[in-house]
Amino acid sequence: MATAHLPVVKVPRFHAPAAVTRFVPLFALLAFLVWFANVPGAQRSWLDIGVEATYLAAIALGVNLLTGYTGLLSLGHAGFFVAGGYAGAVWAPQWGLSPWFGLPVAFVFGAAMGGLLALLCCHLRGFYLTVVTLAFGSLLPALVVVLKTVLGGPTGRTVDHPLDVGALPFAHGDSYRGLFILSSVLLFLTLGLCWNLVRSKWGRASMAIRESELAAEASGVGTYMQKVSAFAISAGIVAVAGVVAAERFLLVSPGAGSQEQSFRYVVVIALGGLGTLAGPVLGAFSITFGFGISWVQTHLVNQQGLVFGLLGLIGVGLAPEGTMGNIRKLRERRAQPPVIDEAEALASSIAAQSALRTMDTGDTPALELMSLTKRFGGLVALDNVDMVVAPGSVHGLIGPNGSGKTTLLNLVSGAAPASGGRVLIGGRDGGQASAHRRAASGIARTFQNLHLWKRMTVRDNVLVGCHRSLRSNMFQSALGTPAAHRNEQAARAKAESLLDLVGLHGRGDQLAGSLPFAEQRRLEIARALASDPDLLLLDEPAAGLHPHDLQELLALIKRLKLTGLTILIVEHHMELLMKVCDRVSVLDFGQKIAEGTPRSIQRNKAVIAAYLGTDAA
């Protein structure tokens, strides 16, 4: 409607690093590796350390996908390292495959093993999962005894058909140089894979799980399978590194699969910076080269547990976000928050309304509850509630504390299963679906006590909301295909206009946790809108808002209504309800006691009794 107003954007943005500066660390790494391979008179032991540094870096990058980005700590990944060595360097050549095929074979084998373990344990939270991985790590010694012929007992198995790494380009027939080149190339491939993944839909979904699994699920992320895929990819990467290590020693030894080794991977990442790409490489290089120094080798090589333990204690205790995390923090502190011109923000908000599709409101109720019931043990939180929300309407839901409002919202959004009754969404049965499937069938919600992903940027928060409308799959994202790129650009444009719509123009690069409270509220609404919902559930959107912010919220809800969106609001704030709602339902002790226009509800005796007690009537 007000396209003529579309303002010239003058809001100062965060200093976005140009494409060139972004690649500087990558070129520096490449230059370092090339220099390293050509150090005049380079000794074999020196190149050997280089091989270890590069494959440890690849391992750290892989484990970081799981631990740094998805927030799951595994202390069993060294098991995949050994498994990869067996599969790629021993078994694959045995089956008559070229030893080069060992690399993809190891990746697939490791990923399959990791995926299988994850399928069994990814429903677990936090430390439970870590203990399962610990227990998984202790399986290896037992397996070595049971599968003596396949695994070769405690001493392991020799690599009888090694890779002809000396024949690689630039190796000049030197197998040490060749292995270093192979390991470096694999490191770059891993970096590319991780680079693409963490900047895609996949990476955002992972980070969303790390920050709040509940909110990720409500935004349409299938959290279980996302965790399984993170587990599988990281295990695959570690398994490939296992092949390189096997070629290095010409031996696969089960001893390398101990939990202490797995722990070493995580310490390497933690020192460099969890959830960054440069951190794991930095950590792996400094630790491997640190141990490469001859003094360290002679004095500390038998006290690795002590050294890594102390590094872990000091590193995590003093700098929980690692070296790269601290650098990022410094950079953020120096950047000035953008100055927002309120008039311009409003103008762009109105202009951005076109971001929402205008829906034709048919006759089918947007939401229909049929004798919905929820019991917690003996307590009946919801008792046979029937309710119809007309399409395109704003429907209010009120009731005293403990009357079952949030429970109703949870049942509708799929966050909790109902004990009885049915939920019809747009005329179709919602079934006993999970939150992310409900999100896919057109329901989006906000939370009473904000579940934003605070350590992600404002833009990424909204982009996760686009999760289900982004069609590209994990493999397209990992390879960075043109289709994935196009999808990504479209989603970004949509995210920007949604941010404009809720009045967060120009704030996309800030961390969500750094926004003032009222803006976090509005960001949650933008995130919910990103999934193109037919029905928006707002859980006490006015709670804790300053009167000025309340007016903005009111205006926003009215603007949303114009697009034909159906909205169900749980709220205590009567003024807001009276101004925006078409109908209001009232719950008390889990039962619906009244329903009607806001005016009629205000005068309803039963409602007054529920709020003020019977004597007041």
Next chain:
Amino acid sequence: MSDFVQIVVYGMTVGSVLALVALGYNLVFATSRVVNFAQGSMLVVGGFVAFAFIRAGVPLWGALPLATLVGAGVGVAVDMAAIRPLRDFDPGTSVGWILTTFSASLVCLDVVKLTIGAEPRTIPALAESVFGWRGSTIAGIPVVPADVLIVLSALVLMVVGEYVQRHTMAGRALRAVSQDRAAASLMGINPRQMVMASFAIAGALGALGAVLLAPRLFVKFDNGLLLGIQAFVAAVIGGLGSTRGAVLGGFVLGFVGGILRVMSSAGGQYEPLVIFVVFLLVLVVRPTGLLGAPVVEKA
């Protein structure tokens, strides 16, 4: 019959020590919502420290309390080094504390290795005879006073622990902290002290368990991780946070170990495999354990 006696003897002795260590996990979890990944290494520290005292000429009955005291001290040190520096953190979402407690366990193990040595050791049984009883043979399986002592002392400790938690001011303070930290500190309880106390007690229990178990499983480094994981699994099987659950879980795993050892001489090798499967089954079927209460997260 002899198999049965062997299973019972092994199950009761190892089970009761697993239960003790599991109680240590519970206690720390109750006060801090943290699982002390260094708990297993207490078994190693306690055993080796007791051995070192005995080697230095301290009689066994003196070495036991000394080792227990050292265990408590190490527990406090773990708290100071691994938990305190992290300050405010949400154990549910951050993983830093897992790393630091595991780090602490590696440091403990290496310090013991450097100062006392890495070879497996033995500690003599606590008593050769009780009231003149020097052991007897039931169905061909020897039962010695040490076996009975292990079970008895573990049971006594559990009963005392339960009594202290339920009927003393300190126990009430501990339960208050475990249920609502903020409210407890408003009542004048210092949650930090409670956390430290729980780490100390957990350390002491681990060290004590190591000395009690030494005649049966030796004092060696492998025990740290293996028994540490087993005790944690015991705590989870019973339901993390439930005292009765920890005891139940400990005995279940003790008997599983006993049965495996009776079935085959190499049965102990299969133990990690079996325990892993049991662990996964429990977590899939009943993640809150047999006696634990389900946790509901509020949206």
